[in-house]
Amino acid sequence: MGNKNEIYRGPLILLAVLVICILVVVFSNQNQSESSHLIPARYIPWSPENKCLNLHKADFNDPDSAYVHSSYTLGKSDLNITENPISRHYIEEGYGMLVVNVRAKNAYGAYVKAYVACPTDSDGVSELLTAAYRVQQDQGLGLGVSAETPLVE
The missing domain is CATH 1.20.5 (Single alpha-helices involved in coiled-coils or other helix-helix interfaces)
Structure with missing residues (x-):
């Protein structure tokens, strides 16, 4: 042993x-x-970016494929570069504008880039303001989802 x-x-x-x-x-x-x-916003379901995306998901061909790619917030200092008149109105009224760069599948199954925007107040993304923003977009300047250009060029 x-x-x-x-x-x-x-x-x-x-x-x-x-x-x-x-x-x-x-x-x-x-x-x-x-x-x-830091964990990217696309992995945090309760992030402001995902909340904004969820408020616009109905506008996508394949809502389940949509995910957050990146985002930025516009404020009063960005008024000179904001070309969307509805977004300008919200910013002039003292709200922020969260712009979310989204990737989602189109009708052919290919991932494409789209931008969605949500007005923000002191509590973050406002569902009520976003609903009003979407109605104004639909009535005045097309859909609430823009596949061509972001709010800032």
């Missing part, structure tokens, strides 16, 4: 390797910038 020291050596080596691996992971994560830990 083997020595008692030989019997315990295997598990001790395994434990030491495990502790070293844990320390490497902990210290390597501390050196990364905080932005590397």
Whole structure:
């Protein structure tokens, strides 16, 4: 039979390797910038971007295929670059305008780019303001979803 020291050596080596691996992971994560830990909005169902997209999903050919690609917010400082008159009106009234760059399947099954916009207030994306915005878009300037150009050129 083997020595008692030989019997315990295997598990001790395994434990030491495990502790070293844990320390490497902990210290390597501390050196990364905080932005590397941010999760893209498309993976957070309750994000303002996804809320805005959900308010416009009925306008897409394949609503289940639509996902957030990127987004930006327009405010009063962006009035000079906003060409959409309805968006300009909301911004002039003191609301922000969340513009979401969406990818969704068209009638042929290919993914295409589209932009949707939602007015925002102090509580974030406003369902009521977005509904009014969509009605105004439909009556005045076409659909609430734009496949050609964003609100800013």
